[in-house]
Amino acid sequence: MDNNYKEEQYGFSPLTESYVPPQAKTSGKAIASLILGIISLITLPLGGSIVLGIIGFISGIVAIVFSSLSFKEIKRGQVRGRGMAIAGLVCGIFSTALNVLAFVISFVIAFVNAKNNM
Template sequence: MSHPTPQDPFEPTTPLPPASPPPYDAPPSYQPPPYQPPADSTTPFPPQPYAPLPYEQPYSGPPATGKGPADHLAYPQSPAGYPQGGAYPPPPGYAPMATGPATSGWAVASLVLGIVGVLIGWCTYAVIPLLAVVFGHIGLNETKRGQKTGRGMAIAGLVMGYLVIAVTILIIVIVGSLGFMGEFDTAP
């Protein structure tokens, strides 16, 4: 007895379409109908050709005699014996922009650390404001010698750094004194 051959599950049961698509039939090109004037030709203004304008002559420039309507706008004539003046001299080239001394990086760092110290310096035991004070003094020395600019930034960083350090020390003293006093007030 013969067994039927099993069919492959991956082979399609219907034949596949051809690999290339059928040729494309282009639609016939569109030809618009020719223009037909309306049957009712009672238009109120029929088209008429334009008449030539009386002033259609090529422009020949200003009059050479100096008696034209815009003579008051012309350059004044040079006196005899002097060279004929013309246009203004050409503008000079652009000069490079003058640059001053650079800004002190220490002053910028002091300002940034002073701002950060005011915002979160209370949590860092005044380490960030202490750096702001140190960098501020270095930046202040650079600006005193005239090497660099940024004196205002260095001073602002110093002020904020010292302010945060003072408040931090005040908080430590107050909390410490309260804790110290609370230790003696305990009753058995």
């Protein structure tokens, strides 16, 4: 056997390393905003329980705060994740508004019931 056997060249060079620019990192605040917004939506139907209602309300507010902070980071161009920040903001606003509405309705019902029992 001939050890000097070479395969035919087909007119292209072997793969070489090329420069790939580094990807911008995703904002941790945007991820946290999305997760907290989803938690606030999950606890929304379970809001009949006082503890879960409070957890949903607080996580919705924190989701709104984290999304606004992540918008500032994204605007500076340091990180990406605008879609997650928007989703977290929408989920947070929606669940917080519904939690406040549920609280007001339950307060009015309790007030009317107390007034009728007098």
